[in-house]
Amino acid sequence: MTAEPSVRGARLRRNLGRLFEVVTTDVLVWEVRAPPRTPRTAIDLRIAEVKPGADWQAVVPAERRRSTRPFERRGDTGFVAFEGDRYVGWVWLSRRTHRDPWSGLHFKLARDEAYAYALWVEPDVRPRGVARALMVTMLQSVAADPALTRVYGWVDRRNRESQMLLRLLGFKDVQTVRRAHLLRRRGRRVPGSSRPAFGPLSRQGRHKTPTTTTEPQP
Numbered sequence: 641m642t643a644e645p646s647v648r649g650a651r652l653r654r655n656l657g658r659l660f661e662v663v664t665t666d667v668l669v670w671e672v673r674a675p676p677r678t679p680r681t682a683i684d685l686r687i688a689e690v691k692p693g694a695d696w697q698a699v700v701p702a703e704r705r706r707s708t709r710p711f712e713r714r715g716d717t718g719f720v721a722f723e724g725d726r727y728v729g730w731v732w733l734s735r736r737t738h739r740d741p742w743s744g745l746h747f748k749l750a751r752d753e754a755y756a757y758a759l760w761v762e763p764d765v766r767p768r769g770v771a772r773a774l775m776v777t778m779l780q781s782v783a784a785d786p787a788l789t790r791v792y793g794w795v796d797r798r799n800r801e802s803q804m805l806l807r808l809l810g811f812k813d814v815q816t817v818r819r820a821h822l823l824r825r826r827g828r829r830v831p832g833s834s835r836p837a838f839g840p841l842s843r844q845g846r847h848k849t850p851t852t853t854t855e856p857q858p
């Protein structure tokens with residue numbers, strides 16, 4: 641049986657969307673202040689912090705180590721959630737300017753800035769407060785570090801859950817960008833799409849302002 645042209649068109653658009661799509665993404669910032677208190681979760685949760693130079697093998701599950709190798713090489717910090725012995729999610733924090741191949745976004749960081757990425761919670765434990773607990777633990781760690789004054793995160797406009805979560809935690813808009821996504825695996829920023837032009841994704845941003853360095857001023 642042949643599908644109606646309108647049904648075929650919708651199917652084609654859906655399949656093309658899996659291959660290639662352009663999405664609007666918000667870049668948000670959390671400026672250091674007293675972080676929210678650790679929330680209650682509906683499961684018995686333990687969050688391990690994996691610092692640069694730590695024994696990653698002891699914390700990151702073996703089947704996930706391949707994906708975390710670039711994080712480890714960069715010296716990023718992980719917040720890894722466990723229910724009992726079972727891995728149930730994580731979020732990562734970078735202090736290094738780099739281009740993330742998955743999102744295609746290139747965050748340019750000043751010395752007092754960090755960038756949170758790869759927030760993930762295993763589907764069968766959503767929504768029971770794991771992401772909130774991970775984010776709060778990460779913000780508590782940022783707030784406890786005197787070298788940091790702000791942390792960025794990015795979230796696609798259509799990702800309702802994460803938009804709600806980050807905004808409820810006090811993240812505010814700093815830039816909006818459009819990015820092309822290939823096979824839902826590789827991203828690329830659409831040139832000229834960052835608004836405003838000044839920000840962490842642009843050549844001109846806080847990272848170019850000398851007063852943002854933590855070094856003593858002359």
Ligand SMILES: CC(C)(COP(=O)(O)OP(=O)(O)OC[C@H]1O[C@@H](n2cnc3c(N)ncnc32)[C@H](O)[C@@H]1OP(=O)(O)O)[C@@H](O)C(=O)NCCC(=O)NCCS
Pocket residue numbers: 758759760761762765766767768769770771772773794795796799800801802804805808
């Ligand atoms: C987004 C994600 C991390 C949320 O994880 P979670 O553990 O289910 O989230 P939590 O239970 O901690 O919920 C925190 C807040 O998020 C929002 N939220 C979570 N699930 C929601 C849903 N299904 N509908 C609406 N809001 C939701 C709510 O504001 C919630 O706060 P509340 O419980 O006080 O209402 C998870 O869905 C996920 O891993 N998604 C895929 C990867 C992803 O999108 N990562 C984020 C990239 S920025």
